[in-house]
Amino acid sequence: MLGRIWAIALNTFREAARIRVLYGIVVLVVGANLLAIVLGQMSFHEEQRVARDIGLAGISLFGSLTAIFLGVFLLYTEVQRRTIHAIVSKPIERWEFVVGKYLGMAVVLTILVALFAVAMAGMLTWQGVGVSSAVVKAVVLAWFEVLTVAAIAIFFSSFSTPFLSGIFALAMWGLGRVTPDIEAAIEHGSAWIKATARIALEIVPDIHLFSPSGRIVEGATVTVHADFITWGYVGLASLHAFGWIVGLLAIACLLFQRRDFS
Amino acid sequence: MSAATNDTVIDVRELRKTYRTPFRRKKVEALRGISFSVQRGHIFGFVGPNGAGKTTTIRTLMGLIRPTSGSATILGHTIPSRVAREKVGFLPESPYFYDYLTIGELLDLAGRLFGQSAATRKQRADALIERVGLDRARSQSLKKFSKGMLQRAGLAQALMNDPEVVVLDEPTSGLDPIGRKEVRDLILELRDQGKTVLFSSHILTDIEAIADQVAIVARGSLQSLGTPAELVKRTVLGFELKVRIAADAAVDSLTAGASRVRRVNDELALTLGAETDIDAWLERAHAAGAKVLAVEPRHETLEDLFMRQIAGADAATEGGM
Numbered sequence: 105m106l107g108r109i110w111a112i113a114l115n116t117f118r119e120a121a122r123i124r125v126l127y128g129i130v131v132l133v134v135g136a137n138l139l140a141i142v143l144g145q146m147s148f149h150e151e152q153r154v155a156r157d158i159g160l161a162g163i164s165l166f167g168s169l170t171a172i173f174l175g176v177f178l179l180y181t182e183v184q185r186r187t188i189h190a191i192v193s194k195p196i197e198r199w200e201f202v203v204g205k206y207l208g209m210a211v212v213l214t215i216l217v218a219l220f221a222v223a224m225a226g227m228l229t230w231q232g233v234g235v236s237s238a239v240v241k242a243v244v245l246a247w248f249e250v251l252t253v254a255a256i257a258i259f260f261s262s263f264s265t266p267f268l269s270g271i272f273a274l275a276m277w278g279l280g281r282v283t284p285d286i287e288a289a290i291e292h293g294s295a296w297i298k299a300t301a302r303i304a305l306e307i308v309p310d311i312h313l314f315s316p317s318g319r320i321v322e323g324a325t326v327t328v329h330a331d332f333i334t335w336g337y338v339g340l341a342s343l344h345a346f347g348w349i350v351g352l353l354a355i356a357c358l359l360f361q362r363r364d365f366s
Numbered sequence: 367m368s369a370a371t372n373d374t375v376i377d378v379r380e381l382r383k384t385y386r387t388p389f390r391r392k393k394v395e396a397l398r399g400i401s402f403s404v405q406r407g408h409i410f411g412f413v414g415p416n417g418a419g420k421t422t423t424i425r426t427l428m429g430l431i432r433p434t435s436g437s438a439t440i441l442g443h444t445i446p447s448r449v450a451r452e453k454v455g456f457l458p459e460s461p462y463f464y465d466y467l468t469i470g471e472l473l474d475l476a477g478r479l480f481g482q483s484a485a486t487r488k489q490r491a492d493a494l495i496e497r498v499g500l501d502r503a504r505s506q507s508l509k510k511f512s513k514g515m516l517q518r519a520g521l522a523q524a525l526m527n528d529p530e531v532v533v534l535d536e537p538t539s540g541l542d543p544i545g546r547k548e549v550r551d552l553i554l555e556l557r558d559q560g561k562t563v564l565f566s567s568h569i570l571t572d573i574e575a576i577a578d579q580v581a582i583v584a585r586g587s588l589q590s591l592g593t594p595a596e597l598v599k600r601t602v603l604g605f606e607l608k609v610r611i612a613a614d615a616a617v618d619s620l621t622a623g624a625s626r627v628r629r630v631n632d633e634l635a636l637t638l639g640a641e642t643d644i645d646a647w648l649e650r651a652h653a654a655g656a657k658v659l660a661v662e663p664r665h666e667t668l669e670d671l672f673m674r675q676i677a678g679a680d681a682a683t684e685g686g687m
Contacts, residue, residue, distance in 0.1 A: 112477035115464065122466050189458040190523060193428040194479040195451040365430040366385075366422075 107197045109204040116208025120174055126216065129166050133220045136162040137227040144231065151232045159224030160242050164315055167217050167250035168277055174209050175257020176269040188365055199357035202262065207354055209254050217247045241333045242315075248345040249314035256350040258310070262356035263363075279304055280311030309348040314343050332347050376404040376427065376560045381436035383422055383586075396422045398586040399436065404564055404579070409557050411577030412566040412666075415676055418590055419586040420566040421459050424535045426566075428456050440531060452480065455529035458538045459566075461520035464661055465509035469500050472508065476526040487526075494522040499548070513540040513681050522550065532556055534565040550576050574668045582672055584679035591673065598666050605638045609651055610653040616654035620647075633659070 120126065140158035144151035179202070182188040192198060221243045225235050256276050260269035279286070289301040383397040387553045404410040404604045413449045421505050427429045427438055429446030443450035463472055472492055477487030495501055498518040503511065508519060515538060524532060537553070545570070553563050553576055567573055573580055574594055582590040582597075590597050604625070610633050611617060617634065626637035634656075638647065644661070651658055 107481055108479055111475055115475055118466065119464065186458065186460075187464055188460045189425075189428075189430060190456070190461060190476075190520070191461060191479065193430060193451060193454075193456040193458070194476065195448045195481070196479050197448060233628075362432070364432060365425070 105200060109200050109207065110202025112191075112196070112201055113208035113211065116178060116321045117211050119178065120209065120212040123174075125173070126170065126212070127177050128183040129170055130216065130219055133162045134223045136166075137223045140227060141231065141242050142167060144241075151231060154227075155228055155231050155233060156224075156239060156242075159220075159227060160239070160246060160315075163217055163220040163224065165248055167220065167246060168253040169212065170216060171209070171213055171250050171254035172257045172270060172277070174212065176261045176266040176273060178209060179205055179261040180266050180269070182366060185362075192365065198361050202258065203353060206255065206258050206349075209258070213250050213254055214247065216241045217243070217250055231237060238333060241335065241338050244338055245314040245333075245341055248342055249311055251312070252309055252311065252345045252348050255349040259352040259356045262359045273289050276308050277311060279308045281315070283308070283312045284360070310313050310344060313344055314325055326365045373406040374403045375406050376410075376440050376564060376664065378423070378438040378440070379436055380429070381423065381426060381438060382434045383419075383426060383431060384434045393616050395586050397426070397433070399434075400583065400586070400588050401436075402581050402588060402591055404562060406562055407557060407560055408562055408578040409553060409576055410426055410562075410564045411573035411580045412564065412583065413570060413573050413580060413672065414427050414566075414583035415614045417585075418583045420583055421535055422586075423583070424459075424495070424533055424564070424566060428454070428533060435452075448462040452527065452629075453530040455524035455527060457517075457520045457532075457534045457537055460539065461516055463516065463519065463523075465507060468505060469495055469508065470504055472519060472523055473526055476523040480527040481679065482527075490526055490528070491522075494525055497523045497525075497552075512681075514542065514545045517541060517545070521549070530561060532561055532563045532565075534563065536567060537565055546572065549627075570667075570669045570672055580668070582675050584676050587679065589675040589679055594668060597671055598668055602640050602663045603666055603670070604664045605644055606635045606636060606641060606662040606664055607634075607647075607658070609634050610657040610659060611656035612657075616651075616656055619654060620651060633685070639654050640686055669671055 125252060137159055141154045143158065144154040147154050182191070182205075188201075192201060224239075224243075228235055228239070253273065257269060259275040260272045264272065283305065286301045286304050290298050290305070370379065379401050381397050381400045382395070385394045385396060386392065387394060400419065400423055402410075411421070422431060426433050427440060427445060427523070429451065432446075438445045440447065440450040441453055454505065464475075467475070473491035473494060476489050477490060482490070495504060498521055498524070500515060500518055503515060508516065511519060521534075524534065532553075534553070537549050543551060550572060553565065556563050559576075565630050578593060580592065580594055580597060581588055609620065611620070612632075617629075620634065621636060623642060624638055625634040626635075628635040638644070647662070648658060
């Protein structure tokens with residue numbers, strides 16, 4: 105079983121590594137970090153904050169958009185181009201194929217996040233700020249966010265077209281990012297807003313958990329500019345990500361199992 | 367129509383597949399209760415026009431499509447079965463593979479999915495690349511392969527697990543005459559190795575030349591099933607004659623009643639019906655001073671049967687509408 109999943113993951117990695125857009129995104133993130141230096145100079149003694157904010161936002165934003173891009177295309181094109189016919193007619197279960205696809209994507213995304221982080225670390229070092237443990241934790245959280253968004257994209261791609269999957273995944277990611285605002289709507293909104301907000305909270309992962317700056321945790325405001333995020337918090341966030349990834353992939357596997365490949 | 371025995375490798379029972387069109391939800395019956403069985407060591411030819419249900423049947427057997435009703439077994443395992451697929455090699459119709467891979471990498475991927483060790487994968491891949499004649503294309507990515515080369519690559523990946531059963535969907539499609547002959551030889555070689563082969567084709571001569579059993583399908587239904595000898599009637603359908611005439615005056619008397627006449631200089635090629643008294647006609651030809659070059663009785667071919675069956679199926683479907 106592991107050998108078959110690994111075979112699909114390895115092939116997915118090969119496929120994704122040939123997508124030139126990804127190299128463009130890496131260049132874009134490096135460019136964003138250089139821009140952060142310029143913007144930092146223009147700020148009023150806020151060079152360090154600007155540098156870290158832009159660096160981390162780059163990882164989160166470009167990592168998540170790449171996850172959506174890969175997630176909605178890699179599975180769909182297998183069906184569209186009929187390459188899947190020669191694969192699922194071999195002794196592989198369909199769930200193994202879906203999991204293999206996800207793992208291949210996860211490896212690509214992990215390498216991308218690592219490259220983004222190295223670019224940010226280089227920029228912070230050049231600024232004379234250095235990489236604090238708070239920044240390391242923030243990068244790890246952003247990585248969880250990217251992996252969760254990839255699972256969202258794969259989930260939609262298991263039954264929908266790339267266009268619709270992309271829209272659904274973007275919507276779910278966007279909603280997940282504003283969960284504190286949804287929680288506020290439950291407290292202050294009208295009855296129907298409260299009902300809608302409650303449903304939204306149930307069906308979207310709490311992605312804001314992975315970018316906690318400004319969030320109040322245990323009575324204290326969390327920030328990546330000081331070491332206020334504990335490794336315990338990172339551990340809990342990883343469990344949240346793991347739960348959503350497993351859940352979304354399980355449903356994707358069930359839906360994929362029922363599909364006809366004509 | 368079929369009865370499973372110990373030697374039955376593939377057994378299909380009342381297989382039906384109904385699709386619904388996306389918006390109007392109109393029912394489309396791709397398979398209308400197909401039943402047949404394939405015996406061990408046989409070559410089973412599946413023939414029918416486009417949209418007959420050949421590919422749907424094959425894809426259902428390979429677990430790509432779920433049947434609406436009916437059942438099928440491969441090597442005794444009810445489909446879809448991962449265990450059965452371990453012993454089956456499959457070439458899809460117009461195969462599409464990952465075009466960034468080389469033939470070696472494609473076969474390595476197939477070997478990994480069959481759970482083969484690295485040494486086995488390398489040994490099988492080397493042997494198969496040579497067998498299908500792609501040795502010189504080893505370093506090329508599949509993107510640069512011609513359609514014929516892709517078909518050969520598809521055959522190689524289908525044989526990676528040294529399968530007991532080989533299912534080939536249109537294996538000669540897109541191949542030149544030499545390529546077609548090579549595929550036919552390969553299928554015969556597989557049978558000689560004791561393997562069972564199910565293959566579909568539009569090319570009736572391919573089916574007639576190598577199949578032990580033939581199934582004709584049309585409009586999602588099985589029209590005929592049997593050996594080529596059982597299916598094709600040995601009765602004389604007519605005569606093909608060739609004569610050299612001495613004078614133009616003889617032409618009218620010799621061509622009277624012919625369904626087809628072709629004249630090249632002083633040679634006449636004729637097709638006469640089965641009811642023709644051929645002895646009387648030969649006497650007339652001799653009397654007119656013509657030299658008879660060839661007399662050949664025409665028997666029914668698989669193509670005649672095929673055309674008759676398809677016309678019958680079309681009429682039955684239209685009559686039922």
